[in-house]
Amino acid sequence: MLLFSNARKAEAEFADKTRDMARKKTLSPIDSLVEAEPVREAARALVAAVQHESANRTLSAKSYDKCIRELERMRGRPLMMPMLTSGAGKGARVWMADGTMKLDFIGGIGVYAFGHNDPDLLETAVVAAASDSVFQGHLMPGPEELRISRALLRHAGERMKHVWLSLSGAVANENALKMIFQKHAPADKIVVFEGGFHGRTMAMAELTDRPAFRDGLPLTGNVLHIPFYNPDDPNSTDQTLQILEGHLKRFPGQIAGLCAEIIQGEGGFRTAPREFFVAVMGLCKEAGIAVWVDEVQTFVRTGELFAFRTLELDDYVDIATAGKLLQGSATIFTKDYSPRAGLVAGTYAGSTVGMAVGTRIIERLESEGYLGEEGRIVLLGGRIGRRFRSLAKRMPKAIGPCVGTGAMQAFVPWNGAPEIVKAVVDTAFNEGLILLSAGSNPGKIRMLPPVNTTDEELEAAFSVLEKSLAHVREEFGLP
Numbered sequence: 001m002l003l004f005s006n007a008r009k010a011e012a013e014f015a016d017k018t019r020d021m022a023r024k025k026t027l028s029p030i031d032s033l034v035e036a037e038p039v040r041e042a043a044r045a046l047v048a049a050v051q052h053e054s055a056n057r058t059l060s061a062k063s064y065d066k067c068i069r070e071l072e073r074m075r076g077r078p079l080m081m082p083m084l085t086s087g088a089g090k091g092a093r094v095w096m097a098d099g100t101m102k103l104d105f106i107g108g109i110g111v112y113a114f115g116h117n118d119p120d121l122l123e124t125a126v127v128a129a130a131s132d133s134v135f136q137g138h139l140m141p142g143p144e145e146l147r148i149s150r151a152l153l154r155h156a157g158e159r160m161k162h163v164w165l166s167l168s169g170a171v172a173n174e175n176a177l178k179m180i181f182q183k184h185a186p187a188d189k190i191v192v193f194e195g196g197f198h199g200r201t202m203a204m205a206e207l208t209d210r211p212a213f214r215d216g217l218p219l220t221g222n223v224l225h226i227p228f229y230n231p232d233d234p235n236s237t238d239q240t241l242q243i244l245e246g247h248l249k250r251f252p253g254q255i256a257g258l259c260a261e262i263i264q265g266e267g268g269f270r271t272a273p274r275e276f277f278v279a280v281m282g283l284c285k286e287a288g289i290a291v292w293v294d295e296v297q298t299f300v301r302t303g304e305l306f307a308f309r310t311l312e313l314d315d316y317v318d319i320a321t322a323g324k325l326l327q328g329s330a331t332i333f334t335k336d337y338s339p340r341a342g343l344v345a346g347t348y349a350g351s352t353v354g355m356a357v358g359t360r361i362i363e364r365l366e367s368e369g370y371l372g373e374e375g376r377i378v379l380l381g382g383r384i385g386r387r388f389r390s391l392a393k394r395m396p397k398a399i400g401p402c403v404g405t406g407a408m409q410a411f412v413p414w415n416g417a418p419e420i421v422k423a424v425v426d427t428a429f430n431e432g433l434i435l436l437s438a439g440s441n442p443g444k445i446r447m448l449p450p451v452n453t454t455d456e457e458l459e460a461a462f463s464v465l466e467k468s469l470a471h472v473r474e475e476f477g478l479p
């Protein structure tokens with residue numbers, strides 16, 4: 001078994017090296033342009049000028065509030081958190097348009113890979129912005145599409161042969177769903193996990209297990225649920241398998257595939273051991289239905305680009321979707337799921353800047369030691385875990401179970417009641433730390449920090465968190 005896994009590793013390493021050599025040999029002109037020092041220097045000068053200007057432009061407290069209220073009026077709904085950024089920031093710190101600073105441990109819900117205003121990414125963005133088009137269409141792809149597609153496939157494993165780019169995670173998911181239905185036609189049902197989140201389009205609102213997110217929408221009734229792993233129930237895997245078997249028996253030939261979030265993002269960073277996924281996905285394989293993993297939120301955060309590879313589920317997964325940290329979105333799939341002409345298209349493949357920056361992020365993750373079991377992302381998870389344990393020694397009742405991996409971490413405050421979760425998030429926000437809730441029963445508070453978060457930033461964030469927890473303890477009379 002060990003021999004087999006070593007052989008597989010060596011084979012994979014050889015394939016990676018070969019692909020890398022091939023990549024270097026076929027550098028497109030844009031690669032050398034992006035790397036050309038005079039171009040980078042000019043970009044650096046522009047970035048510095050913009051940064052200098054934005055640092056000097058702040059609104060008075062009154063104008064700031066007015067702008068936020070105007071934005072809310074135009075949106076027709078309050079902002080989730082009342083803020084307007086200035087364009088200035090550094091690492092995990094971001095400045096608001098009124099000149100105040102916040103520690104950003106959510107990063108626009110997971111989109112800032114290296115924090116705010118990373119100089120190298122800004123230069124990459126400037127170079128890309130000065131090229132032909134702001135957005136690239138599927139009809140006329142530029143070199144940025146070539147480079148990001150290569151970068152994604154370098155990390156997707158041997159079985160994944162194709163990649164289709166799109167703008168948002170929900171659209172990447174729509175494309176995955178269409179590919180699955182087309183391949184398995186006339187099957188018209190899809191199995192999803194309870195507690196999953198997959199986006200905001202009509203179809204994704206139905207795949208998502210949150211009634212409020214589909215309130216008032218007409219449903220197709222073609223989504224079948226199975227329970228996610230419950231670590232407190234020793235029969236959890238058997239129960240999920242039984243329910244999946246029940247669906248397969250009740251709807252023979254009508255189920256096209258399974259959609260899974262390996263770590264449930266909005267659902268509260270719940271995950272499962274590899275054996276659970278092997279059992280469930282193995283049953284799907286036996287039944288001849290597709291296995292699709294939605295990695296829009298997990299993308300990069302587990303220490304590999306794809307969490308399914310962290311869990312060595314390569315043999316089971318047919319389609320994976322990515323987004324957020326990619327600065328665009330993508331559907332990655334095996335040859336068997338190639339759509340016929342006409343099924344998947346659309347005007348935009350992505351923004352030129354998004355594709356160039358997404359590629360650069362992947363290259364830096366590779367070259368600066370972020371990936372792998374001992375990479376900087378996994379180590380960041382350990383550093384955050386230690387901070388939670390130390391805080392729990394001082395406030396044992398306030399820090400409930402901590403969950404997560406790498407650069408996605410969450411904890412349950414007290415009993416996780418919704419009003420307590422909200423109070424902690426709101427207090428932390430007012431004290432200068434951006435966090436977000438996730439899941440329910442119990443509710444959690446999540447962090448999606450930059451992968452390069454420093455110890456100093458962690459220290460500052462945890463000290464605001466401690467202060468906020470103390471405030472909420474007093475306000476609610478908690479232990």
Ligand SMILES: Cc1ncc(COP(=O)(O)O)c(C=O)c1O
Nearest residue numbers: 168169170197198199265296297
């Ligand atoms: C797991 C998952 N899937 C899909 C989506 C939808 O992505 P987007 O908001 O880019 O459409 C999200 C967004 O939070 C997500 O977390």
